[in-house]
Amino acid sequence: FLTTPSPHSSPPAAxxxxxxLYHTAIRxxxxxxxxxELRQHEVTxxxxxxxxxxxxxxxxxxxxSSMINYLLGLDGTPQQLYTGAxxxxxxxxxxxxxxxSRSVEGIVMAADSSRSFSPLERFGQSFLERxxxxxxxxxxxxxxxxxxxxxxxxxxxxxxxxxxxxxVCQWFIDRxxxxxxxxxxxxxxxxxxxEMLFRxxxxxxxxxxxxxxxxxxxxxxxxxxxxGALFWSMxxxxxxxxxxxxxxxxxxxxxxxxxxxxDLFMKEEMSLMEDLNQVIENQIENKIAFIRxxxxxxxxxxxxxxxxxxxxxxxxxxxxxxxxxxQDIVSDPDKYYxxxxxxxxxxxxxxxxxxxxxxxxxxxxxxxxxxxxxxxHCSWAGGCLLDKIERAITNQLPALLSSVSRPADAAxxxxxxxxxxxxxxEGPGCEEKPKNRWRRQ
Numbered sequence: 001f002l003t004t005p006s007p008h009s010s011p012p013a014a015x016x017x018x019x020x021l022y023h024t025a026i027r028x029x030x031x032x033x034x035x036x037e038l039r040q041h042e043v044t045x046x047x048x049x050x051x052x053x054x055x056x057x058x059x060x061x062x063x064x065s066s067m068i069n070y071l072l073g074l075d076g077t078p079q080q081l082y083t084g085a086x087x088x089x090x091x092x093x094x095x096x097x098x099x100x101s102r103s104v105e106g107i108v109m110a111a112d113s114s115r116s117f118s119p120l121e122r123f124g125q126s127f128l129e130r131x132x133x134x135x136x137x138x139x140x141x142x143x144x145x146x147x148x149x150x151x152x153x154x155x156x157x158x159x160x161x162x163x164x165x166x167x168v169c170q171w172f173i174d175r176x177x178x179x180x181x182x183x184x185x186x187x188x189x190x191x192x193x194x195e196m197l198f199r200x201x202x203x204x205x206x207x208x209x210x211x212x213x214x215x216x217x218x219x220x221x222x223x224x225x226x227x228g229a230l231f232w233s234m235x236x237x238x239x240x241x242x243x244x245x246x247x248x249x250x251x252x253x254x255x256x257x258x259x260x261x262x263d264l265f266m267k268e269e270m271s272l273m274e275d276l277n278q279v280i281e282n283q284i285e286n287k288i289a290f291i292r293x294x295x296x297x298x299x300x301x302x303x304x305x306x307x308x309x310x311x312x313x314x315x316x317x318x319x320x321x322x323x324x325x326x327q328d329i330v331s332d333p334d335k336y337y338x339x340x341x342x343x344x345x346x347x348x349x350x351x352x353x354x355x356x357x358x359x360x361x362x363x364x365x366x367x368x369x370x371x372x373x374x375x376x377h378c379s380w381a382g383g384c385l386l387d388k389i390e391r392a393i394t395n396q397l398p399a400l401l402s403s404v405s406r407p408a409d410a411a412x413x414x415x416x417x418x419x420x421x422x423x424x425x426e427g428p429g430c431e432e433k434p435k436n437r438w439r440r441q
Contacts, residue, residue: 014284014404015049018291021400022048025392026295029385032377033302038354038362041174042119043294048287050116051096052144052279055172057197058182060151063213067182067251068095068146071276072138075253079136081148091130092168093148098135106131120171127163143280147172152193165193170200177286178279179204182211185218185226188233198237203351208244209275210234215265216250216257223248223261247272284404292397299389300352303342306374308359311336326368330360 022043029035036042056064065081072095074080079101081093094109094117106128110121120131130150149172150161173179179201201208212230215223231243238244249265249272256262279286308329315325315336329336333356342348378384 014400015287017400018284018288018397019045019048021392021396022291022295025388025396026291026298029298029302029389032385033298033305033371034362034366035298035301037366038301038358039297041171041294043291044113044116044118046114046116046118047175048291050145052177052283052286053147053172053175054144054178054180054276054279055147055149055176056180056182057149057169058152058180058211059184059187059194062151062182062184062187063251064151064180064182065093065148067180067211067213068148070251070253072140072146079134090150091132092150092172094131094133095141095146095148096133096135097138097141097145099137101134101136104133104135106133109133116175120168123163123168123171127168130163143283144276147176152191152197166196166200169197173197173200173204176204176207177283178209178276179207180209180211182213183230184214185212185223186214188226188229195237198234205238205244208238209272210244210246211251211272212246212248214250215248216260219259220261245275285401288397288401288404292393292401295389295393295397296352297354299386299393300342300348301354302374302386302389303345303348304338304354304359305371307338307341308333308363309368309371309373311338312368322369326363330363333359 027043030043056068058064063083065083069075069080069083072079081095092106106120107125109115109117109131110128112118117131117133120128149169150165181197210230212223212227218226227246227248230246235243247268249268250256251269256265311329312326315329316322329338333339339353339356342353343350374384374386377386
């Protein structure tokens with residue numbers, strides 16, 4: 001199912017250009033207006049150059065780890081993720097390619113600036129103790145990284161997890177190229193944690209895929225009822241005109257139960273692998289689109305801070321109370337047309353605007369007097385920051401995207417190597433049994 005890179009493409013050159021545009025046009029605006037303080041999303045070089053990430057989310061014991069085992073053919077090997085009926089995954093497990101099989105502690109992953117996980121340090125040692133990396137030689141992992149997550153447990157309070165669960169999930173959601181939201185057909189209850197996850201996935205609807213796993217445990221008639229119930233439960237939570245793709249199958253190596261839709265399940269698995277392959281093939285395009293979307297958010301933030309600052313300076317006068325004036329503005333920005341004035345600008349959508357409450361917190365920790373107007377961020381030699389980021393968003397990034405996008409009639413890529421059979425292992429050292437803590441001994 002998986003294609004190999006086209007010999008005619010030049011990802012390194014495009015990636016180098018993307019990094020250059022980010023550092024020269026977007027990052028200076030981030031730093032000048034402290035964008036990371038607003039969204040807590042610091043983009044690193046490791047993130048830009050990283051492989052596509054597939055994130056597995058869902059309630060406990062729905063088969064997330066079993067699905068990863070199946071897709072990678074790990075069943076019966078020392079690398080197999082432990083699975084069971086009770087909640088078994090309490091860690092964030094990053095499965096990635098390596099020359100030999102080994103586990104990597106979270107504190108090591110966060111300390112390595114060459115990886116894309118160094119920003120995770122800000123979630124504290126308690127979280128890093130629940131982060132583990134698994135490296136193994138595998139053809140699929142050469143081109144994609146899988147992330148297994150702790151299951152959603154609706155009756156558990158957030159503080160019992162010992163780390164900011166929602167913030168950590170947001171970090172991974174923001175960076176995922178594909179989000180597999182896995183469900184068990186016998187457990188479709190929607191609770192607080194799942195509702196929060198959907199709110200966090202706002203704007204990422206195109207990356208979401210719903211997986212109705214363990215489908216051979218139901219008759220065809222019952223499966224149709226559950227399929228409808230899944231859409232009924234998800235419809236209020238997904239803010240999209242077109243519902244996400246739903247894959248219906250049983251993602252594990254055991255044979256399907258008798259009297260079930262065997263042909264349908266096999267076709268669904270093929271379609272899912274093609275979907276995954278498409279994400280891998282579009283890696284450069286997706287990175288460019290991600291950086292452009294990030295640049296749009298940074299530009300809007302800079303425009304908003306600039307507008308807040310202008311309003312503050314106009315209202316302050318000679319004898320105004322700085323604290324009172326600022327509080328009046330941030331508590332009721334509509335009174336001063338802060339957001340409406342930004343919407344009047346070109347290329348700004350109301351759907352891209354951050355919440356007004358976010359700026360109450362933002363200016364609570366970042367004194368408004370510490371910012372300079374956008375018009376002051378200009379130099380004779382370097383030009384203006386706003387002009388640079390607008391040029392990158394409007395012209396340079398779209399041009400880069402066009403240069404790497406292959407037309408529909410382009411030459412076909414080299415023939416694909418067949419995916420590894422479930423239960424098989426590839427590469428030197430694959431049969432070595434690594435010391436690990438994610439698999440029950």
